Amino acid sequence: MIDRLRRAVLSLSWLLLLAPVCLVASQAVAGPAAPAPIDTEVPRARLAGAGTFRYFGLQIYDAQFWVGPNGYRATAPRAERFALDLHYTRSLNGKKIATASTDEMKKLGLGTAVQHADWQARMEKIFPDVKEGTRITGIYLPDEGARFYRDGKPLGEIGDPAFGHAFFAIWLDPKTTGGALREALLADAGPQ
Numbered sequence: 001m002i003d004r005l006r007r008a009v010l011s012l013s014w015l016l017l018l019a020p021v022c023l024v025a026s027q028a029v030a031g032p033a034a035p036a037p038i039d040t041e042v043p044r045a046r047l048a049g050a051g052t053f054r055y056f057g058l059q060i061y062d063a064q065f066w067v068g069p070n071g072y073r074a075t076a077p078r079a080e081r082f083a084l085d086l087h088y089t090r091s092l093n094g095k096k097i098a099t100a101s102t103d104e105m106k107k108l109g110l111g112t113a114v115q116h117a118d119w120q121a122r123m124e125k126i127f128p129d130v131k132e133g134t135r136i137t138g139i140y141l142p143d144e145g146a147r148f149y150r151d152g153k154p155l156g157e158i159g160d161p162a163f164g165h166a167f168f169a170i171w172l173d174p175k176t177t178g179g180a181l182r183e184a185l186l187a188d189a190g191p192q
Contacts, residue, residue, distance in 0.1 A: 046067060088131070118160075
């Protein structure tokens with residue numbers, strides 16, 4: 001009877017020791033949890049890829065690309081909701097962020113001069129100045145436009161489907177000036 005009790009206690013001890021390992025392994029397979037606005041806006045969001053944007057060697061932000069279960073398809077970039085989460089590593093003026101965004105859309109040949117002026121003005125109203133640690137999250141809304149958050153709190157929305165496509169093309173279009181970052185963001189963006 002005592003031997004059975006010892007074996008039962010020993011078996012239970014091993015189970016208790018292995019339980020945290022199994023929990024950690026299951027979390028690693030599932031991937032990181034999506035930040036609050038992404039979790040709300042992109043059903044069953046998963047991290048598709050991440051990378052760092054540098055300008056003349058200076059780190060500007062770390063980026064994460066979040067997709068739903070259908071992933072992101074370069075052949076149908078307007079089909080599904082997705083999110084781009086930028087975690088800034090330095091201070092920048094919001095108006096300069098808007099100007100740089102407009103310049104990149106122009107380089108990609110997306111939008112007209114009238115649209116660029118409109119988008120620029122609307123981004124300047126929404127985009128805040130950022131400092132090290134600020135997180136700006138953009139949500140692509142198919143056939144609607146884009147919604148933005150700062151550190152999880154709503155900033156605003158630009159309800160123009162052409163803007164939504166052009167804005168996120170800055171990172172996702174094959175002709176983007178940030179090709180290495182694009183590859184890192186799209187690393188695991190296919191459907192699952």
